[in-house]
Amino acid sequence: MSLHARVEKALQRHVESALGQGAPKGLEDAVRHAVFSGGARIRPQLCVAVAIACGDEAPHLTDAAATAVELMHCASLVHDDMPAFDNAATRRGQPTVHKAYGEPLALLCGDALIVMAYQVLTEAAMTHPGRLPALVRNLSQGVGLPHGIVAGQAWECETRADLAQYQRSKTGALFVASVRAGALACGQDDQPWSLFGESLGHAYQVADDIRDVLGQSAALGKPAGQDQLLGRPNAMAALGLEGALEHFEGLMGQAIQSVPQCACRDMLQHLVRLESQRLIPTDLHPQVAVTRGSVASALHR
């Protein structure tokens, strides 16, 4: 089974179980819409990949940890799409949750998904209760204050924000949590995985900035040009296209180098190279292709 298929299956099982019986229909539907609308599932796949590299000896806990990070990601998308932030009408070609179900249910849907992430983690950890504290702490660090994705989003409301700090929180924090969760689900030390998660998370944010400017709506899964429109700090504005591309390649290179020694190191490094290519394809844009050729050749050697 592919990582993606495993993650989808875990999401299906855990979300249905957590929804339980007798919840209000509208909120149930909104939750399903938020979770099952064709996301790329990068974070949970990363969690599972790291767990496999760590032996994956409690696969049901790995699945729950992967589900939990994806539910947090979905919650952040639902709230970020709302009129108070992006006011986005579509995501992944479908209406956003507030467009489909109204603002009240979108607000509650995000809240319910955050709680559900902890529910899923807790139920699965009943077999390994000793692993729960670190898993809950890790998840909370990725989402909450002071440096989780909620803080990252809040940096957009500040008149002065440090770009690195903003990116580290807005995207990086949940990547780090996803990577660490994979190790923690196996009862292993998560520290050796931190730099891998940080580099990858940072690279994704830079890629997002680049694609936002280059207008890759389809690849982004949301309307392009939002950062500039909303005056957000972003790598393109700070570094220009060439600088942002170099930055992206550098971060991906760092991620690849920082995979700790483990049975699956080569496989994981290969996956990151493929993902790098998927994020910023060399044929994405003439400008990109030219710039990227030289940097990419160094990276992909």
Added chain:
Amino acid sequence: MSLHARVEKALQRHVESALGQGAPKGLEDAVRHAVFSGGARIRPQLCVAVAIACGDEAPHLTDAAATAVELMHCASLVHDDMPAFDNAATRRGQPTVHKAYGEPLALLCGDALIVMAYQVLTEAAMTHPGRLPALVRNLSQGVGLPHGIVAGQAWECETRADLAQYQRSKTGALFVASVRAGALACGQDDQPWSLFGESLGHAYQVADDIRDVLGQSAALGKPAGQDQLLGRPNAMAALGLEGALEHFEGLMGQAIQSVPQCACRDMLQHLVRLESQRLIPTDLHPQVAVTRGSVASALHR
């Protein structure tokens, strides 16, 4: 130290610690505004009272559990006050979070508070990790799907809602979680406390409905008449004033009777009687005084 003072102190300590260093200033301020604006602290006091009745042998864990339920309550108030729901400009005589800090930060503030509740619980449970799973599960049940306060709020978006189910979720669920958390923080069985929490939670919701209609803005801490205005299911509409008052008294009587045998049973029952009087004072309204006299005399004998 009074229960209220103990709860305030716990909130101060835990919120400052969870805020950490380096979070965006606006969100930090919004979180403090949401938590420290003069709430009655009913739920955390209830948690502490039950813990005392259970021996309170891990007071720091009791304090964290009490803090966690109050943070969830604060989160729900911040989101409920937003334009998508009540569109309330004031709460407890102060501007609501979205009025003071804008909608984006109010949205994030609620999210951050939900996560913070789990953070606080997890950090405190490091000394008693074996108690964490039940505490996290209990908190999630009180807030999430299918029957927590988020579901309760979502019933307002349904065209048909069962009043009892709505009230049980909207207010009751977090009361039950608060009561149970007190027992769980002491490592004790929470089941004997369920009926107490349910009755009390239900009584609070009915009291809220009564006071909403009678226009007790000051006592409610928010504008009165909202339920009728927003067409929400409520006890007054279903039962009329007399019926709602009888229902309230009956529920409070049930709460008093259902306090399990413990060293502090008399004290706890006395506290509930005082709280009953605070919620619906006999001199609240001429109509109430007349109606309540007969029922209350039976209850308070």
